[in-house]
Amino acid sequence: MKKTLLSLSVIGSLMAGAAFAQDAEAFRDGFIAGNITWEDVQSRAKEEGQVNLYYWGGSDKINVWMDSIAVPALAAEGVTLNPVRITGTKDAVDLVLAEKGSGKGLGEGSVDAIWVNGENFATLKRQDALMGAFADKLPNSGNIEWNPDDPRALLNLRDFGVETNASEMPWSGQQYVCAVNTGRVAADVAPSTFDGLMTYLAANPGKFTYVKPPHYIGNTFVQAALYAHNPDGNGAVPFQGSIDELGAAELARLITPGMEYLKALEPHLLGAAGGNARYPEDPKALDGLFLNGEIDFSCQFGLYGVATGLRDGTYPEGAEQFVFPEGNMIKNKNYLVIPGNAPNPAAAMVMANYMASVDSQATKLEIAGMPPGIDPWKLSDADAAKLDAASPGLIGVTQADLDANTAPDTNATLVDVIEATWLEYIERNSSDSIEAIVENAVANLK
């Protein structure tokens, strides 16, 4: 008797699990097809009760915003936001793929949403681990430009050259901006081109360095250098295609002058006089060098990084932003993606919808200094003004300066190759030609 009961309950729970998974898939398909109203999503989200958001937890300011603003706001909607802070986004992607590999489908995994962009999104998409086109169907998706005829929509439609297909919701937009310590160097001495940087460092050796690739902050500096030294003179344009479209030989030709520049730059970087150039591991280490006056310029993503850094003392007094490199200040967005095996898909959508609201974007901007991911021209005047008022402000540059020097990010498939080439050609000081290194890197990544 006991045995029968036990086996019955086992079968029952298995069936319930299967039924729930089926039910989650029906819900997803219905929502994407537009057959499920937002009220139904909200009531299902309340049933699910919780949403697990995995995100890089290295910024105290973002963590404070998350805990003090986002958690209570979602609690008001009946959803418990569980912020899972990770040291690298790849950890969450690994978890999703491992669970997918062990056969866990929608409704059965453990990650509801991840803060991602670039290679991590490309990996999820390549592995077919996305929930689907939800982002343009949220009530607040009207705050985002989805019209492909508007060139400004490109940042929402493509993530590092990879089509998003609305499977991720733009959360924040960033631009790669450099800061100068005017306590040490006059703002007008700050170089605006890579040649200018080289000249400056020849006179002031060791007063600059950049974050070490494969960290994306370092990759972006390398990409900007490659754009500026593009032998065809058309900057970022050829870097938008995938490696399959471009081919290894063509990529090698395009990046050779830029890589040679970076190699020539190395003997002038921080610590190079003592024998080995020092590349900091992450932006925190770079901030430390800048704050201590060990370097005069510091480059990283952060439109409002200087304003918020001055506010909390992580930037030296007198830090100002400046335009560098002219015409090649890389701009991109970062997103919230819902993986294909999210345990609480409805709650994840309610969370994403909240994150796209003007209120959450404005408080996030004010407290965490994270630029909005929604597009101001889609907002009412009152909402746009609210967003403006929340901005910590630019220091030393104007929005027009930044807009005039914008460049897009590099295609995600090229980023891996460029990063491998940097490691081989610059770090390991390989004697192979760049063509051989690129060809090798492309073959290894296949």
Next chain:
Amino acid sequence: MPETKELARHRRERVWMWIQLLPVMTVLIVLFGGALVLGVAQSLGFAPWFGVNTFPDFSYFAALWGDVFFWKSLGLTLYYAIFATLLSLVLGILLALAMVRTFPSKSLYKYLYKLPLMIPYTVGIALAVIMLGNGGMLSRLMAFAGFIDDPSQFPQILKTHMGWGVIAVYVWKQTPFVALTIYAVLLGMGRETEEAAAILGANKRQIFFQVTLPQILPGIISSTLIIFAFNIGAFEAPFILGGGFPDTLPVVAWRYFNDADYTLQLQGMATVVSIALVAGVILYSYLAFYRRYERRIGRN
């Protein structure tokens, strides 16, 4: 029949001994042994969960050992580990010898010298960054006092391949450990043999090398064994305070594990297995050498 009774008692004791050993054995065999087997298997190409299964495949080791930077990394790893161990040993012995003497405020000092033992390595590393870095306290004080124009001119202690920062943290943390071990041995052996040698006309040098040193040797061996094994496998200090590429082997392994390319994890596992091999060979020969010495002087 007293003999069978004796036998039964003996058997009971044996069973009881195995029961006592069981928890520790389980942990050792399952957790440590299992991880070791899995690590070796992965380094030989067994990782079906990444879609890689070419077991047995020595190409990961061949690629690793065929790379000149692997040997540079190994050299750096051994240099930090050995140099820090020797320095801690010398300072630890001096400290222990000083501790057996009486001096004012000894009771306070007896607690004070153990302080680094209780502080985690990461805190020690943070202290090194705060004190010794180019933006650290020392450099700022020097700049403030006018010896240098600006803190960045302070000689670079951290982030060089000389590894002064790494070694400083190891020595700071391990000297008290060596001293503690040897101090305990010194207390146990008493002063009688040393005094006898002095009365018989031995000078200080002779007393140390011929009377004290042979007696504290077991303490020296066990403490250096432990700190060397730690130093060769430690990750944080060389990662944060080391000179960057070429990194020490544990950092190299970490970089492989952290790469977006999953297949590199097998290369990382080959690196970890290499560290274990090198450490195992060195520690085993060290012990074997010591045992031979002990037999030669007639100890067992």
